[in-house]
Amino acid sequence: MQHHEQVRLLERARLLVGRGETDLDLPGGTIPVDRYIDAARLEQERERLFGRLPILVGFTSQLRAAGDWFTDDATGVPILCVRGDDGKVHAFLNVCRHRGSRLVTGTAGSARTFSCGFHGWTYDLAGALCKVPLPAAFPDLDRNACGLVELPTGERHGFVFVVPKARGAAMPDLDTFLGPLLAELGSFGLGDFTATRIATQTRRLNWKLHMDATQEVYHLPHLHATTAGAGYFQGCSLLTHTAPHARMVMPGASVLGLRDDDRAQWRLLTHAAVVYAMFPNTTLLLHDGFVQMLSVFPIDPDTSLVRTAMLVPPGPADAAEEHRRVCHHALYLSTMAEDLAACEQMQANMRTGANAVLRLGRAEGLVAAFDRTVDDLLEPDRRTH
Ligand code: FES
Ligand SMILES: [Fe+2]
Structure with a gap:
């Protein structure tokens, strides 16, 4: 001020x-x-x-380094926020693309990949599906279509905002929203x-x-x-x-x-x-x-x-x-x-x-x-x- x-x-x-x-x-x-x-x-x-509005779900201080993550369910949407190797925060639906199990079960941590506890499908920090156990069982799988579902997210002044139900959409202009x-x-x-x-x-x-x-x-x-x-x-x-x-x-x-x-x-x-x-x-x-x-x-x-x-x-x-x-x-x-x-x-x-x-x-x-x-x-x- x-x-x-x-x-x-x-x-x-x-x-x-x-x-x-x-x-x-x-x-x-x-x-x-x-x-x-x-x-x-x-x-x-x-x-x-x-x-559909940017909702404050966490803090920059929880995501200082690449691979730092936290989960949040408070909005009713299971969200996984992670600091990517690109330095940006990414928010994903915390839901495995195989049969829909919860992907990450903890509340916060640091990781290089996220592996589903049900059958082991594994995703990288950008949400890409990078490992499928027994790949021969999925001869027609389009891995590019099975990355984690990304949500619009942004950071301002130490706060992490996510639009929980705007999958695939662009983040509303946070600067305008915060005014x-x-x-x-x-x-x-x-x-x-x-x-x-x-x-x-x-x-x-x-x-x-x-x-x-x-x-x-x-x-x-x-x-x-x-x-x-x-x-x-x-x-x-x-x-x-x-x-x-x-x-x-x-x-x-x-x-x-x-x-x-x-x-x-x-x-x-x-x-x-x-x-x-x-x-x-x-x-x-x-x-x-x-x-x-x-x-x-x-x-x-x-x-x-x-x-x-x-x-x-x-x-x-x-x-x-x-x-x-x-x-x-x-x-x-x-x-x-x-x-x-x-x-x-x-x-x-x-x-x-x-x-x-x-x-x-x-x-x-x-x-x-x-x-x-x-x-x-x-x-x-x-x-x-
Ligand atoms: S539901 Fe996640 S690997 Fe099967
Ligand atoms: Fe009061």
Whole structure:
């Protein structure tokens, strides 16, 4: 983020915090409860969003050298990502072309070839079928037609994106898709960061409920009174929606100590945390010195897979910095546990029919904007129904 933008945000944060106000520039609204419990809608979301948009499935730090690989099933599509000898990341369906067994059964590693555990068909890093045991049994086999099915993939700033249901298609232009996030994430040097503490859990909530919860701070002093809420001003945030993504700046107490004659030294992350909601399903919480990431993937309308990770800058951390990371990550997980538990309660309540809509105020404008963005992207599907 350019320095003048950091200064602009800090000036506004200081003003709002000083007045005890928050950013109310975006409209609120209502969201029909059906959008969180309807099975047909969930299928549209899986197809149109999680199938056809670039989805963050992993990290450059998992694929440093040729042959490094990881697998990912979170989108519902079995994906194998590998760094090729050409230096590029390739994504394949993790499915053997013989009789369809799962090709790679682990989660991450390094290899020169991938050999199917069923009958031993073997593929190279480019996905080409390079070995068939007992070749005489397949006199007419067209090996060129039996390479692994490749999916569009790309890397930006340390993140690996795949379009899970666009086999054989070109990658949508990632730079265009990421829009203003591209330059901002780059300016924080995330491309050199390493993903650590990667963990997943399955929760009884609609994926959008958790995206909603991470895009407003109205709840911070209440739900997180004894966790993350203690470090920020009540409900104070600066909201920017650049469809389909969003940015939320959360000032800390130190903004009130910023001196005007010191502007050249102002750094946003010294005085605020910044949340980027990377559409459709990832939030990045940037602190000074590390990033907390959370992605949420739908399984069914009431169930989601939640993946968390901490991204840390290159180089060794001294004992004090490592202690800071450990404490922050524990605090983050405690805070997320509160969000997830609240979302599970809301999800269960939606099934009772108690409320027909969710009500959003102007401090929750990003939640309303997120709902509109999802709705707009589903529109072509819904018109055909
Ligand atoms: S299913 Fe993979 S080698 Fe037979
Ligand atoms: Fe929260």
